[in-house]
Amino acid sequence: MNKHQILKGSLALLLAGLGVSTAMASPWKFGVISDTQWADCANDGKSPLSCAASIIKQIDTEFINKGVSVVISVGDVVDSSTTFSFQIRSLYAQDLYNAGIGFYPLRGNHDIAPAPSQFVATFPQIANGGINNSGTTTVSSFLSAYNTTYGGTGKDSSSINGSTDTYSVLSTILNAAVVASNGHTFQSGSNFSYPTSNAPAANGTALTASVYSFTAPTSQVAYTGTISGVGGISYSFDFNNTRFVLLDSFPGTTNSTSTIPSQLNWVADRVQVGGTSNRPLQAFVFSHKNILGGNHKDTLFGGSLTNDPGDGSVFSGTASTFRKAAEDHFIKTFDTNDVAYLITGHDHHYKQSVINDPLNSNYSLRQLILASDSSKFYTPATPVSANETMVAEELYQVGYYIFTVDGPRVTVDYYGIPANVEGKLINNANATYFSATPTLTGNWVKHQTIGHSLNGQDFLIPQGSSYTTVSDDTTVATGTSASFFGETGFVGSSFSILSGSNGSNRSDTVGRACTKEVSTGWAPAIAGTTYSDVLSLWGLADIGATQTDTITVAVKFPTAGLGTISKDNYVLGARDPKSGKWINAVDYNIVGGTKTAINGAYSSNYTLGYHGIVDNGDGTATAWAVVNGNAQEFAVIAKPTGHYLPWDLNGDGSVNASDYTAILAKIRAKSTDTTYDLNNDGRVDAADGRWLIQHYITNY
């Protein structure tokens, strides 16, 4: 049993003791945008007052098209924070407001110059009762104030490279790019909370003191030298079945120290399942700084020394003991309450990792560092912490993230575009920069899909290790936690991986081998469609890959009332995410293999494409399939009577050269039919032809 299994049991026990319940909810989405500062490069007129406005606008279009309900910004909304630059960021959120999408930012280390109250005043929605709409800051009111302050030729101190952000230039940019408010004002969040008794008023009153105090273990000595009360703008709110906790670690207008230790009890209160704060089903925590960065070694818990990997291990005395105790408290809070992810910015590259508690390695959290949405791209560097297990890393990408919350299950889709900035070192040897604002629209590609479920498990599979340690069942989903998860209709199923090993050779920039984090989750059986419960299976494909290692997936299910159990009647199915159709799981395979049906149990000499079913004789049967197609939902289905292959584009029953011809015809016709968007990047183009050739028609 691995530590994650132990922890899952802890959550179940916790839930059992509390008897909490939630209501079922339909799947819904929220988006996350990373740092949007524009700095250290030419001002090409698209990023006024150090705010990457053009990039923001292009990503907001993606959020709107993908149907998100809420967008979170993880800080550094501008590079040089002033009242005016904050207002620019607000004006460029109007596309979201007009679409009825709530926008919730937190402060990064570049956002601390004005008083915290100014941040609240610019984004009133983060205060309890505040509304989503920048209508009070219109383009005309902004320009009028700017002209009054700086006249025709003066510039705000947040101007980049000095010469262009005058009144007239801003007038041209803003009038051309900023949409007017459609008058729609709304509150999308509810149940707001702040880590002090002095919550900000609707128009933003600075926080002054914490009523929560983190108490270090008796063996630790509290370090109080740099912690002087909260003073920032941490807040949490609920939307649908989810609690969002956004952390501000900066004491007032200082960014070199951290107030997180003084907020730990508040964080624990907000994410605690069944606590007095009445957490809804899911909880996500966001912060600007990381627990462990790649390039940055200053973290959510404070500054760094030059040789410190970010975990404080080279600190000594009270600084070390207090810091480790604080991280221990934070990580243990995450793990025991099954917070899906800590979602961060600051380091301007994508990283997925699992971070162990520095005092007790039985506890860990999943951290995501988000790809840059600014002009800046950092390169990770040593030293690194022994507390971190690397899962995935990708550098020099512009990215955004779509989180789909489906009851206890969360799916994260990462979309990116290469920034092509390698070698463009400007001013800072650790970072590279855009020289001009990129065109992003129409070029996004989904790079990765990961997930986590409150009713599933997580397994870390190092390179070269077998996947056969991965197994799960619906005990948690149907047990004492069932009322909290809010789902009924499970028939009772189990799953295991019977063969395959992690054959990846991916490593991060500093040479650490990337481990696979394989996660499972369960949804109830679909009446009339599946005869087992629906298994979610994430994390098997490397980032950017559409193919997994060859593995055998087996699902055991009850057979009462199903008649003869035979390969002619039932198969292990996979859901094609594009069409939503349930198909034979081996029809989703990539390249090679022979589709062969077996009556009987899996045998180790069965290769890719084999699939079968065996009646276990105890009222259950096990359907299995040898697959490599990165399907993310499996269930037992009736053997399909028709013929459907996801990539049989002309429907002639096989995937061959004629399908390549079919897709070329669509490309030439400038089709937008997503059936032909095989690589899921939102357009039908040469990349889809290559995808088909590369994955299916190797002997064209």
Added chain:
Amino acid sequence: MKFIKHLLACVAAVGLLAHAANAAVTLSLTPVTSSTVSVGDSVQYYLTISGLKGVDNPNTALSGYIIDLEYDSTKVTVSLSSYLTSFGGVTETNSIAVDTYTADGLLSLAAVSSASSSAFSSQVSSFTLATITVTGQSAGSASVSINSDSSLSDQDGNTVAVGSVSDAAVTVVPEPSTAAFVGLAGLLAVMRFRRRFAQVG
């Protein structure tokens, strides 16, 4: 004659001017030997790509393309002569998948590599994508245009933006026999005119 050659060179140079120039990758049509062709005869052009793996796009290689070539079919016709056999030095495990589509005034060329993404690290920055044949139909100037909305894919499935295109400017001259006939007719006309002028004088 020297003047005419100079004029033709200028026309060709103008024809090769880029439509746009804000990105590194350029598609070009360049004559193999000559941009002048007689009616009924043919010349060949290279369709080339350049500007890959530059300062602005160090990791951008080309792994597949669908490129439309457009022309006035009353002046010239355009057909495929040959596709590339390698994407700029990339080792192909399987044959390159090609497809050609034609319509009046259109030659659409498609080629896709099945090589793995890592194989494209060896790709050079400029190479020939195809060779086409241009056949003269009627005398005059004609262009073969590269549709800048063509679809190019890099090794990871990302779109390769076409920064600029350089079209082919073709000069179609009368076929030699026709030219000779026209010249002879002109000579006869001049002689007849002189004779008539001499009689009047």
